[in-house]
Amino acid sequence: MMPAPVGEQVTAHAVRIAAINPYISPRGLGMNAKKLHRALVVLFALFPVIGAGPTWAADDxxxxxxxxxxxxxxxxxxxxxxxxxxxxxxxxxxxxxxxxxxxxxxxxxxxxxxxxxxxxxxxxxxxxxxxxxxxxxxxxxxxxxxxxxxxxxxxxxxxxxxxxxxxxxxxxxxxxxxxxSNSGVVNDSLMGFVKANGFKKVAIVAENTDWGLGIKKLAEEGLKAANIPFMTIVTERQSQDHYTELNKVKQFGPDLVLAFVYGFGLHYFIAQANETGLAPQTALVLDGAGPPSLWPDFWKNVGDAGNLELFVSSMNVDKxxxxxxxxxxxxxxxxxxxxxxxxxxxxxxxxxxxxxxxxxxxxxxxxxxxxxxxxxxxxxxxxxxxKFDLTPGSYRYHQWQPPMLVVQWQDKKQVVVHPKDLATGELKKK
Amino acid sequence: MEVITANTKKPLTVVGIVVLALFAAFPLFLGQYWLHTAIVGLFYVMMASSWNLLAGYTGQVSFAHAAFAGVGAYTSGILAAKAGLPPLLGLPIGIAVAAVLGLALGSLCIRMGGIYLSLTTLGFSEILRIIVTNEYEITRGTMGLKTPPLFGEYSKTVSFYVLLAAALLILWLIRRILNSDLGASFRAVQNDETAAASLGIPVVRVRILAFVIAGAMAGFAGSLYGHYLMLITPHILSLDLMFLVLAMTVIGGMGTFIGPIVGALFLETLSEYIRVYGEYHILIFGLVALAVARFAPQGLVGLWRQFRSAV
Incomplete structure (x- = not known):
């Protein structure tokens, strides 16, 4: 960090400018460069000492x-x-x-x-x-x-x-x-749920993240293969305003909305879906991530709009x-x-x-x-x-997929509705 | 008026060489993590010093500096990731695009000063961040754009020396500018535009030139940083990063050559120590900034100078 040597000659131009303000040195910085060099030496000398840092690792x-x-x-x-x-x-x-x-x-x-x-x-x-x-x-x-x-x-x-x-x-x-994994959730859980419960038209709303876009693509492929009409909307992850998307979804007239939106954005989505008369009035919303539907602020943020909402989960405290x-x-x-x-x-x-x-x-x-x-x-x-899968060449490599459940909020109680062998109640559509 | 004589030059040169040698030897005794911290610190040295050239020497407090770094990083990164252009070729293109945007923004702000200039640049910065975040098919938005390293295989040591050389080049350029007629014009424009114009200084050209130079430097720093991290996210052009650069400059000593260097290294090291406090580290940062503003308004450099004169 050595400054360039300052020349001996000071231009007349610089002197003229310095004359405007006596506090400005035409030679440059108006400071004691020697002292600052010492400051730098101290700082740089301290850097590796700081870098060595205290270690909190205990031997035991x-x-x-x-x-x-x-x-x-x-x-x-x-x-x-x-x-x-x-x-x-x-x-x-x-x-x-x-x-x-x-x-x-x-x-x-x-x-x-x-x-x-x-x-x-x-x-x-x-x-x-x-x-x-x-x-x-x-x-x-x-x-x-x-x-x-x-x-x-x-x-x-x-x-x-x-x-x-x-x-x-x-x-x-x-x-x-x-x-x-996205493939595991879509192929093993979501598509099974959609087919088993006879949903006829599905809307996909996905956030623009690797997870959202990845699971959206798989859901589209699954719905296409099952011959179920669908529409897709991609939304910003941190968006708090979903009215535009929801109006488009409402026009499409689905009976199920797959919401691949993580975080508090999902709460806004559910509350606004209710305001626009979409869910649960004409369609159910399925939270494709799960945890946001279980966070402590969920009911505070969504109010009654949370009733009949669905979400995926790998956990059932009762079983x-x-x-x-x-x-x-x-x-x-x-x-x-x-x-x-x-x-x-x-x-x-x-x-x-x-x-x-x-x-x-x-x-x-x-x-x-x-x-x-x-x-x-x-x-x-x-x-x-x-037991981790060791077959290379697919997403299953080094992966173990836990069984996933589809759960529905029914009067603020969690009811497992899919798969049937683990279900604790029936799916309610209205 | 400070005069550096031939007698003081020699010890200063020796001190400079010792400092540089010490810094250059970091890879020999710093662990990988602290080497990473030093590399990030060098990025911030470039960012804070170039912003200081614009804000501290011409008085144009722009909030678009991080945006220029983002433009450099994304230009070079997209060219490498999508078009397969070698990063060394993408780098100058990133600098050029940042400089052109600097020219555009500088021209837009010609008749603005103070808060109006700041607000305009802040708006520009936010617009750019929103575009980058939403055009995820090109930029990958918040998912982050993966980029190749600058030279073939990834190496922290090589990255450190590249960033060190880049930081030295930027500091040398800034020093040269400050000691030239142009630097004197910068300060004249900062102090009194009318008086400067009366002395024949092309005020408009000087102001725009400061934007272009600072923008190009930020683009250079951002582009190098992106290839070092091998991942670019909208964070690089966020106001978070902008305010960090601002804090580094102000805490170090705005309007001084050494201040931003000291501030950048100090705050980068401090942030590594307080990151264990999770969300409270922002609070600690704020407290440090408040303490400096209250007790050392001239920054750490000013504090050091006071201490030296007291001793």
């Missing part, structure tokens, strides 16, 4: 990273993630347990759902916090940025709730997903899938005094269990050994028994 613990939105439009997911790993850590670090005889520790990095923050966040976890493994994420665009970093830095990443097919379809060695599921609900109630509402707390809980299991079986935190251990996973978690 093994750290894993969590990535997810603690701020931004889906900040509620960050809270669900915090709850999920808090319950998981209690179980993993219970007396006599732990990982490799040490305590498991979590470092949570906020990604705000922004790909740039996500990429720098996971890089920070790996290079600064030296985590053995990273879990989490619920935004596909953020996850697609994270997988490149994880694979480049060769640290395993287990995605919990980012659904875009490409996350696992890219075939990265260090990337796993113990959660739904635990496994013993671990039961243990999760009990531990959650004990810790937070109520049942979990956002199923993403359970998803994150699952990924922490998978991480701890992989570290224990690998017998070390070596990345390649962890990948090997993850590929041999055979673990019962809350959503079922996890």
């Amino acid at each position: 613990s093994i750290k894993i990273g969590v990535v997810g939105p603690r701020t931004g439009p889906a900040a509620a997911t960050g809270k669900a993630f915090e709850e999920g790993f808090a319950v998981a850590l209690d179980m993993v670090n219970a007396p006599g347990k732990g990982v490799l005889g040490k305590k498991l520790e979590v470092v949570f990095e906020d990604t705000a759902g922004d790909p740039e923050k996500a990429a720098s966040g996971i890089e920070k976890l790996i290079t600064r916090d030296k985590v053995a493994l990273v879990v989490g994420e619920s935004h596909s665009s953020a996850a697609l940025a994270e997988i490149d970093v994880a694979n480049r830095l060769k640290v395993p990443l287990i995605i919990a709730e980012a659904w875009h097919d490409d996350i696992t379809a890219k075939g990265y060695k260090y990337v796993f997903r113990a959660g739904p 635990p899938v496994t013993e671990v599921d039961k243990a999760f609900y009990e531990a959650y109630r004990k810790k937070f005094g109520q049942n979990p509402t956002d199923y993403k707390s359970r998803s994150l809980f699952n990924t922490v269990l998978l991480a701890a299991d992989a570290i224990n079986r690998a017998g070390s935190t070596d990345a390649d050994k962890l990948v090997d251990a993850l590929e041999k996973t055979n673990l019962t978690i809350a959503s079922g028994v996890v």
Whole structure:
């Protein structure tokens, strides 16, 4: 940062200008350059010292990273993630347990759902916090940025709730997903629900994100194959005004609206759909993501318009899938005094269990050994028994898809309406 | 009036070389993460210094500086990602497009000053951000546009030296401009346009030129940054980033050559330390800015100068 030498000659032009204001030096900066150089030396000398930084890593613990939105439009997911790993850590670090005889520790990095923050966040976890493994994420665009970093830095990443097919379809060695994929949700759940309940005309409203556009395309393909007329509208993720889209949808006259909108935008969408006389008056709205329909502010924001709204979920508190599921609900109630509402707390809980299991079986935190251990996973978690698919060349590679449910709000009570074998009630259309 | 004599030149040169050597040796002893922080810090040094040239030396407080960085980044990034153009060829095109937009915006703001100029540039910046966010088929909007690294394989060390060389080039250019007739014209226009015009300074041309130069520099910085991150999102042309650049300049010392450098490195390092506080880190940032505004209105550089004169 060395300044250019200042010439000895001062131009007459500069002197003339300096005459306008005596405080301006025609030689340039009007400051003591020598002193400032000293300041710079101190700053630069301090930089590496600061860079060395304090380390908080305790020798008796093994750290894993969590990535997810603690701020931004889906900040509620960050809270669900915090709850999920808090319950998981209690179980993993219970007396006599732990990982490799040490305590498991979590470092949570906020990604705000922004790909740039996500990429720098996971890089920070790996290079600064030296985590053995990273879990989490619920935004596909953020996850697609994270997988490149994880694979480049060769640290395993287990995605919990980012659904875009490409996350696992890219075939990265260090990337796993113990959660739904767009293809899995559309083909295994949504299309089955649409066909089983005889919907005749469907409108798709999708946000302009990797998740929204990806699941929209798959839904279009599914509806086309099933010969069901449909229309599609793409909307801005953070939009609070959906009236224009809703009027177009109303003109089309569907009996089902697939809303692939994540965050509080969904609340505005449902409230405005009711105002325009669309839902639930003439059509049902199905929230294709799930958690926004379960967030604490949902009923406050949508009012009665939320009745009969549908959403996808992997969790049913009334019907635990496994013993671990039961243990999760009990531990959650004990810790937070109520049942979990956002199923993403359970998803994150699952990924922490998978991480701890992989570290224990690998017998070390070596990345390649962890990948090997993850590929041999055979673990019962809350959503079922996890075995990662190892067939390369599709989104199924390194993925395990939990069973997904379609749930309907009926008088503020959750009723599972699909699949039939797990249903707790009948679908209500009006 | 400050006069630097031949006697003071030699030690300053030595100090400069030592500082540069220390900085250049960072990859040898800094971990990957802090090297990343240093690279981001260098990007902000370029951004804050070039904005300071426009706002601190010509008095045109533009809020479109981050937008110019975004234009450079997206131009080069789209050409590389969609047309397969090598980043080294896309880089000058990104600079040129940013400079042309600087010319357009500078011309639009000729008769504006103060708050009107600021509001116009703020509007321009927001319009650009909304376009980039919504034209997702070209820019990929909030999903982020993936771009290739500047040179073949990704390397943090190479990126560090590229950004360091770029930052030095920008600082050298700024220093040369400030020490030239043009720099003196900048300050004259800032102090009194009428008096400057009476002395034969082409005020309009000087003001527009400042916009073009600062815009081109921001485009250069943004383009390099995009290829370093290998991902461009609308965040680069957001007001968040703009206000960060503004805070760096003001906290470091606006209207001084060293101020934006100190402010950029200080705030970038600080932000890495306080990011553990999640959403509260913005609050801490605000408190630091308030403390500086209250106790060191001339910025950190002014504080240092006060301290030195007291000692």
